[in-house]
Amino acid sequence: METLEGEIWNFIKLCIGVSASLTYCYFISSRLPKGIIRLLSILPIISIFIFLPLILSSVLLQFYFGATITWIANFKLILFAFGHDDTLSVNPSIPLLHFIILTPFPFTIKHKSNQYKKNKETSPSYSSTSFSNLDLTFLINTISWYTMIQIYVKYKEQVLFPNLIIIQFLYAARMHFGIQVHFALFAVMAKAVLGEELEPHFNKPHLSTSLGNFWGKRWNLMISNLLKSTVQDPIRYFFTPILGRRLAIHPAILATYIVSGLMHEMAYFNVGRQWPSWEVTWFFIMHGVCLSIEIEMKRIAFKNGWKLHPMISTPLTVGFVIITAVWMCYSELIHCGADVREIEEYAVVIDRLKYLSGIAREVTMSSS
Template sequence: MDEELKSLIKVWISAIISISYCYYIPPRIKSGVPRLCSLCPVLALFLVLPLCFSSVHLSLITAFFLTWLANFKLILFSFDKGPLIPLPPSLSRFICFTCFPIKAQQNPKSQNHMPKLVFAIKVAIFGVLLHLYGYRKNLSPALLLALYFVHLYLEIEIILSFIKNVVCIFLGCDLEPQSNKPYLATSLQDFWGRRWNLMVPAILRPAVYAPMRRVSERRMSSGWALFPGILAAFIVSGLVHELLFFYLTREMPTWEVTMFFVLHGVCTAVELAVKKKTTVIQRWQLSPVVSRLLTVGFVIVTGGWLFTPQLIRASLSYRLLKIRMKQRLKAIEEDVWTAVESGWTEPCVKTKDGEYAPKPKEQWTETDKLESKFNSKAIYEIFNAINAEQFKLVQGCSSAKDAWETRIDHLVAIMRGLQLSKEEDLII
């Protein structure tokens, strides 16, 4: 935990220094490619910083804030576009608007804040969902899948709402909502463009959709040029999600997540093409309730087909590794496994000042030496059981317990809710 805290401090100090540079220097450089070149070192740094963590949560959150949001906003900033234009009046606002999925409200009086009661209800429902995972063996796979997506929505909503409120208090300004009741979407266009994670489409429109549409208009009419723009935006979103999954699992992408977004891009384009046929729309007009069920159902079903399998496989592989490693360590010697369970700390002695310092090795007792030996054997076996990318996360661990919990235990814990079949439940 101490190492993670140190990494967290170092990463965000580096991020703040880098964004401060972006606030003071690049605006003095001509917009376009010259300004983009001045930002390239920062963009590259933000790709690397999430790898500094061994914690899944810290790595994923940092990747979302810096690798995804900050990098795309800074690229748009290079061309005088996006949410960072006009330049915020203070460095603190520039840092917050760069890193976080927030945007200042243009007309604060026209929008209402989410009532505190609604937020409390969402937190309560989220707590109930976590409790339900304890009974997952008695739940059908379809219900588990639906619960997972409700879980995903509520977790994102709670985290982003918390960040929004903290930043709102810190900056003293009103901010736009991050989502707009996505469960009420009546179409895919409505879901992705106007309701779900609104900061993402606000970035992808000027960064991907608009340039692609302008290029396409050179070869086709304006009405048809929007379709390549839509597909390009969804493809880029898919690739970014593949990168986020890499930070989460540290495994090579399977491209299923990209296919999920490509599928939704194609379906959204087809949906818009059908809407252009007014006679078809008038003949097949659906009620809002049916439209909402079809839209949300399509997102859940396709998500279960393409979005979650990579997470499930990662969870399964780590649970298998956990079982095999436990038996292997016990086979070497029972005390080796005890070193993983109980943990090991370097022997210390109390100094004259009343503080503790490492005990000189010549003063180690036989028990100290044995405990160190068992810990070293356990670490050696754990290091040999993981790949090079995973080794980077645990190479600084001096305790076998820390190494175990860092790479083998935490992914199992975070993905337990994704166990959707009896075969997987057998190996928990």
């Protein structure tokens, strides 16, 4: 990473470019007919969003902001072009600030009808318990994330010949908790700016009872919904006349996981600037194939009245996800040195904050 000041300036230029591009979409493209004509007006913006994040060199900014622009913003704009954006809260009827914040970031406004329904079905005491659970979950994730970083650093510093499998496990655990912590912090800031309730990103993924339950209802829910709207539903609609609706789900699932893998490869390339090894793509292809098998096995089990108890299905699911993620999902980032650069960037930011706080303390003491 270049100097902190230089990277901050690059990030400011990125924000200005994204805001200007989305303002164009909001005022110009929204007035064009939905479909191909509106898509043609947005294609230049999609091209800009693919290359614009390359001005960033920071691992943290690339991973949490660059990826959202090249992936989330472009996919949402495609939905916006065809008018299929109601569930994602991206449409020209919302305020411009909402449009600029919601389009490139993984946020979805919670619909008031859903809030009313949930409030009606739950008592005040249950609602307050939910908030305390959310706070507890964030605290646990933060402590776990910090602990994994410390263990990771100590292991690499003190072990002369570190084991690659242990490194991959520690890094995967650190990313698992870190992603949830960062997304929760971003959601708090977005909620403060928008003044709206947002849909949760995660729903206790450690309690997943199946791959479908993990990817569809517990892990990174906004991305799951986005992929369903942009890839799975259109592919399933295309194959339904050929295979029938029941079997059409399988090529739709495979296509969805291939696209997810390729988008992760793009994010990893932006971070490391190295040609991909395609391991993360094969990770998602493997999970897509296993999910298709799981769907058919569940159908057979349901017909015969069989059902695995969560005490069995949860360890199997979580164990499979952990093993495959450690094996295939994060090795590219480790090979390009992103794991070390990320920690160095945290250290630079913390040192700068300490320096600024020291100056502020001196100014306060001298003025008093």
